[in-house]
Amino acid sequence: MSLSPMTSVVVAASLAIASGAADAADYRNNPFTLTYDGAITQNLPGRVNIHPVTYKLNGLDISANVYTPPNYDPKKTYAAIVIAHPNGGVKEQTAGLYAQRLAEQGYITLAADAAYQGASGGLPRYVDKPSNRVEDIHGMADYISSYAGVDKARLGLLGICGGGGYSLKAAQTDKRFKAVATLSMFNSGRVRRNGFMDSQLSSVQARLQQASEARAQEAAGGKVLYANDVVLTDEQIAKLPFEMYRQGFEYYGKTHMHPNASAKYTLSSLLDLMSFDATNQIELINQPLLMIAGSKADSLYMSEDAFSKATGTKDKELFKIDGATHIETYWLPKYVNTAVAKLTQFYARTL
Known part of the structure; x- marks a missing residue:
């Protein structure tokens, strides 16, 4: 499928659409609007x-869910883990699933909507700047560190998809995080700049020009322009060049749909996204590092690249889930179980 520079950003990570039947884990059947099975x-x-909690971060209301473990006693102390959600996702989807599963293992966990996204505050909607996403993670650490029962000396971080890339960046400087893990890590800056699997190198400058014009239009009080603000037919989805995008439409648009989730983002955000890279100065991470990815994920190259550059820690592992694709690690029970078992082992050792 031939795409212009403007529409080429349609094929970006963690796509969502607002149509399609939510037939596997319907948010409307859950009082907390959670979309995952179990x-x-x-x-x-x-x-x-x-x-459900709300807290302030730089003047904005952040919407979050805290999960407490079985027989939680606020007078006792617990290790805690914060979970950063994928691009286009919200706390009620895979971030919530992993938060719940890790809480089952005895951790206090926190899943929060990014600022300008989900149920969190911020205008215009769907600003997607890396500095904001990294600040979200620092803010999660701020909040959970003062939650009743949390031992702030035992704080872990888990980032999923785009949240994984931003977690790598946050952990470079935020040493409150004693252990860092990623699942199906997605380097948002690299993909927004170069295209998925570096497939759009020829259009970098054209897309930067469009982002610059969008910023100028916003500054002049004009209409805010969005990337990924499209709905594709099943036929168009089937023709998308990468499995992650095809399965992403299925996950976000049908089986695990949530009305607060949206893949669109302000086109002007590309001014910041395209100069960002999750692996820049990754050697500053000296904490234990676990990176999990599916062996069949077409995004695997990003975890492999980051792992090879993470030279500042001697305690690191790249764990591949045999047979899993990128999106399947979000929800497919056998792969989630494998990931949770590995994460539990990792955090038990490092926290």
């Missing part, structure tokens, strides 16, 4: 409980 429907004694 999600909490009510808080019960002796079980993992969910606590």
Whole structure:
């Protein structure tokens, strides 16, 4: 499929669409609008409980869910893990699934919507600047460190997809995080700049020009322009060049749809995204590092690249889930179980 520079950003990570039947994990059937199978429907004694919270970050309201472990006692102390969601995702999707599963293992966990996205505040909507996403992660550490029962000396970080790339950046300087893990890491800056699998190198300057014009239009009080603000037919989806995008439309638009999730982002955000790279100065990470990715994920090259550049830590592992694609690590039980088992082992050792 031939794409112009403007529409080529349609094929970006973690796509979402607002149509299609939510037939596998319908948010409308869950009182917390969680979209994953096995999600909490009510808080019960002796079980993992969910606590919707709102906190301030740089003047914005951040919407988040705290998950507390079975038999949680605020007078006791617990290690905590914050989870950064994928690009285009929200806390009710895969970030919530992993937060719940890790809470089952005895951790207090936090999944929060990024500023300008989901149920969090910020205008214009769907600004997607790396500095904001990294600040979101610092803000999660701020909030959870003062939550009742949290041992702030045992704080872990998990980033999924785009949240994984931003977690690598946040952990470079934020040493409150004692252990860092990523799942299906997506280097947003590299892909926005070069295209997926570096397939759009020839249009970098054209796309930067479009982003610059969009910024100028915003500054003059004009209409805010968005990238990825499209709906594709099933036939168009089938023709997308990469499996991650095809499965992403299925996950975000049908099986795990949430009304707060959107793949679109302000076109002017590309001014910041295209000069960002999650691996720049990654050698500053000296904490234990675990990177998990599917062996069949077409995004695997990004985890492999980051892992090879993470020379500042001697405690690191790249763990490949045999047979898994990028999106399948978000929800498919056998792959989620494998990832959770590996994460549990990692955090038990490092926190």
